[in-house]
Amino acid sequence: MIEIKNLTFSYLNPDGTQKSEVPQLSRVNLEIYPGEFVLVCGPTGSGKSTFLKALNGLAPSFTGGVISGQLLINGIDYLGHEPHSFANLIGYVNQQPEGAFVADTVLDEIVYSAEQLAMPEEQIAIRVNWLSNLLNLEHLLDKSLVNLSGGQQQRVAIAAALISGAKILLLDEPTSALDLDGATEVLAILKKLANEESVTILLAEHRISRVLGSVDSVLVVHGDGSVTKGKPEDQFNDARFAPPIIELGQRLGWKPLAISNAEANKRWIEAPANFEKLGVNQPHDLVLKAEDLVVSFGTVQALKSCSFELFGNQITALMGDNGSGKSSLCWALQGSGTRTSGVVSVLGQDPKELSPQARLSLLAMVPQRAADLLFLQSLADELHESDEYAEVPPGTTASNFQKLAGRIDTSMHPRDLSAGQQLALVLSLQLVKDAPVLILDEPTRGLDYAAKRALAKQLKNLRTTNRSILLATHDIEFVAMVADRVLSLVDGNLVSDESPIDALGAGSSRASQIAEITATPGLITIEQVKQ
Amino acid sequence: MQRTKRFHLLSAGRTHPGAWWIAGISLALSASLSSNIFVLLGISAVAMLTVKLCRDESPWARSIRFYLVLGLIVVALRVIFRIFFNLADAQSGILLNLPSVEIDLGFGNSLHLLGAVSTLSMNAALLDGLRLAAIILAIGMANSLANPRKLLRATPGALYEIAAAISIAINLAPQLITSLNRVRRSRGLRGSSKGVKAISGIVIPVLEDTIEQSMQLAASMSARGFGRRETHTKSVLITRITTFLALTFIVAGVAMLLISNSTQLVDLSVLIIGFVFAFISFKLSSGRVIRTQYIVLPWRSGDAVLLSLSAAVIMSAFGGLFSR
Numbered sequence: 035m036i037e038i039k040n041l042t043f044s045y046l047n048p049d050g051t052q053k054s055e056v057p058q059l060s061r062v063n064l065e066i067y068p069g070e071f072v073l074v075c076g077p078t079g080s081g082k083s084t085f086l087k088a089l090n091g092l093a094p095s096f097t098g099g100v101i102s103g104q105l106l107i108n109g110i111d112y113l114g115h116e117p118h119s120f121a122n123l124i125g126y127v128n129q130q131p132e133g134a135f136v137a138d139t140v141l142d143e144i145v146y147s148a149e150q151l152a153m154p155e156e157q158i159a160i161r162v163n164w165l166s167n168l169l170n171l172e173h174l175l176d177k178s179l180v181n182l183s184g185g186q187q188q189r190v191a192i193a194a195a196l197i198s199g200a201k202i203l204l205l206d207e208p209t210s211a212l213d214l215d216g217a218t219e220v221l222a223i224l225k226k227l228a229n230e231e232s233v234t235i236l237l238a239e240h241r242i243s244r245v246l247g248s249v250d251s252v253l254v255v256h257g258d259g260s261v262t263k264g265k266p267e268d269q270f271n272d273a274r275f276a277p278p279i280i281e282l283g284q285r286l287g288w289k290p291l292a293i294s295n296a297e298a299n300k301r302w303i304e305a306p307a308n309f310e311k312l313g314v315n316q317p318h319d320l321v322l323k324a325e326d327l328v329v330s331f332g333t334v335q336a337l338k339s340c341s342f343e344l345f346g347n348q349i350t351a352l353m354g355d356n357g358s359g360k361s362s363l364c365w366a367l368q369g370s371g372t373r374t375s376g377v378v379s380v381l382g383q384d385p386k387e388l389s390p391q392a393r394l395s396l397l398a399m400v401p402q403r404a405a406d407l408l409f410l411q412s413l414a415d416e417l418h419e420s421d422e423y424a425e426v427p428p429g430t431t432a433s434n435f436q437k438l439a440g441r442i443d444t445s446m447h448p449r450d451l452s453a454g455q456q457l458a459l460v461l462s463l464q465l466v467k468d469a470p471v472l473i474l475d476e477p478t479r480g481l482d483y484a485a486k487r488a489l490a491k492q493l494k495n496l497r498t499t500n501r502s503i504l505l506a507t508h509d510i511e512f513v514a515m516v517a518d519r520v521l522s523l524v525d526g527n528l529v530s531d532e533s534p535i536d537a538l539g540a541g542s543s544r545a546s547q548i549a550e551i552t553a554t555p556g557l558i559t560i561e562q563v564k565q
Numbered sequence: 566m567q568r569t570k571r572f573h574l575l576s577a578g579r580t581h582p583g584a585w586w587i588a589g590i591s592l593a594l595s596a597s598l599s600s601n602i603f604v605l606l607g608i609s610a611v612a613m614l615t616v617k618l619c620r621d622e623s624p625w626a627r628s629i630r631f632y633l634v635l636g637l638i639v640v641a642l643r644v645i646f647r648i649f650f651n652l653a654d655a656q657s658g659i660l661l662n663l664p665s666v667e668i669d670l671g672f673g674n675s676l677h678l679l680g681a682v683s684t685l686s687m688n689a690a691l692l693d694g695l696r697l698a699a700i701i702l703a704i705g706m707a708n709s710l711a712n713p714r715k716l717l718r719a720t721p722g723a724l725y726e727i728a729a730a731i732s733i734a735i736n737l738a739p740q741l742i743t744s745l746n747r748v749r750r751s752r753g754l755r756g757s758s759k760g761v762k763a764i765s766g767i768v769i770p771v772l773e774d775t776i777e778q779s780m781q782l783a784a785s786m787s788a789r790g791f792g793r794r795e796t797h798t799k800s801v802l803i804t805r806i807t808t809f810l811a812l813t814f815i816v817a818g819v820a821m822l823l824i825s826n827s828t829q830l831v832d833l834s835v836l837i838i839g840f841v842f843a844f845i846s847f848k849l850s851s852g853r854v855i856r857t858q859y860i861v862l863p864w865r866s867g868d869a870v871l872l873s874l875s876a877a878v879i880m881s882a883f884g885g886l887f888s889r
Binding site: 090091092095096116117118121122124125126128130133134135136137138141142145146147148149150151152153154155158159194195198365368370371390391393394398399401403405406407408409420423424463464 | 712714718732748751754755765766767769770778780781782783784786787789856857859
């Protein structure tokens, strides 16, 4: 049982004043019952992580800031205690398991917490046995952590968080770095822990649609300091983070809203709505041609002989699981990555043979971590540097940026921009020379639905008759929103080249949530559904 | 990769990392006591061959190449320095007759460079260089074969805090390289700027990454119970003091033993006092139950073989010293 009373938390400036006028968390009062499965949501940057960290003492211990109020766990107030002093009550799992691993083999990692807390050896043995059964880790115990898949790594992290006897588990976006299979694997484990072992779970998650059907309640961190908790169907008035299933219900006026796919499917069959056919975007001239592209690193073949063409006025999604070769393909096309053999030609030129500067007028690329490209102290400096480097008239980059992101104070530090704004900035820096090919590698990581919609709109604006956009991602809902064509990559082989309707439609292994609910051919996004 | 015949008994994965360090140190010790070029060459060859036969696929197993290069540089530097700063000893056979250079340093002093190089001085330079190279290779062998994380697991409780700090550093080093590569590649997309901007463009994101990663790791350790306050603070203090004394005496003892190049009673007794302190501190620290050690590394038959070989190496080295 967790009781939170009058919890207030603010970040501080270096001079000791509050960072913003409104505290990150302001007078929060709520209770979480033993065995409750709580989904924590809210718009990007609203403070979901801070809220979870406040519950186990990581905030303010590791984040800085001031906290007040009461945090009662089984009746004892732990507010202001160091995280290690109640590590036996609360387990914590974060986004990137590999960054939080302490040991190098699975067993060492799992028992770490029990060793720190001086649990007797016999008891550790019993709990290791129990957890490895529960999380299907028996055959992995002596494996090295770096050789595991993302889903397996997160399962190890969950076992490691529970070994010390904790009955409360905090998870901060545990699936954000995983592909579909990995995410499904982790979420299935969480359901099992909640149902069979009555572990209290607080899960912050972007892939809301995948878990909404199994949670007991939804807790929303609104971003204005308030936090509310209630039934899933009552918590999504804020469209910034509402998943497609909720949007569908809202659009069709369902009362109460359906929260599981099965329920929504029943409602749809009772009263199906009309929908628009997905507009077909006519492709223009050939822009990029890749023939027999092979990428190998040592003995590992990341990409096995791929051939395809990209056309103007077209957004092509490149889909595939983690490790299927998406990133290798992007970097090989761009020219600075490894290309073992094959031919790439952009309007008759091979990007590999050009200088980085000349490449910018042919190909623009946004890498997985867009912020890596930003290194100056202010937005104005970044925009100026870009004009100077590309030798274009001053103000070119700034006007591109304004078209994408609107008017933003240019004295801001680039790191203080939101994730969506940073992406827009990098897009405008990279497109300063109006390159005919734009490649984006996994652009939607960490973006909420509103930011994804904004990005989709930007990409549609950037899709011009002589520009082709290639989007490497495993974000199904985003592809449904934006793509004209879907390429699928499996183990380094291009296995299909389809329209989004075929790739993401009902019955496909990558069906979008709307397609799953409606099971209607030709319907894949909420935007198609008429009110 | 083709796997050649390996000594399974002594493969790196099955052997206690402590045993490899004892073997490495005993080789280094006998190298430091030896003044025979063939013995030194032999020790270097043994170290290299052991790594080649026993190593596994871990990243640090490849570090022996680095130690080999370092050893060769040391030998070359020794010889070159001896040729440059030549102490004229014309009594013995001249190996190389170079023109000599006199540099007047003022105050009536002058520096003598180059000149006739005798066989004797070359011999001494080569011996000095080889001795250092053999020590470097022996330590390199231990480092290439002993998994540092496993070694840290085996550290006694008294050194726990130090071991934890080192293990964080070990965890972060590969991450630092990964983020350096990632940022460099990403920066190439925007085109490379010149001068300070180019450096800050890489350093700023990498530093940010590293700090973020280390905070994340520290947070994860804390959330999992690391850093619990120990209750008997007085006994902790006593343990720390004895550990400190033990380390000081052992280091001083070894240094005296090596510098004086002979076995004197004082040096040995300093070393023995150090070992006594070490014993007391280990006893004290293992008495406190603050953490459990669930996975204890076993000492196997392979380790026994290594330890007895090490003992033989040390005994023969000292034996050679006494019989001289």
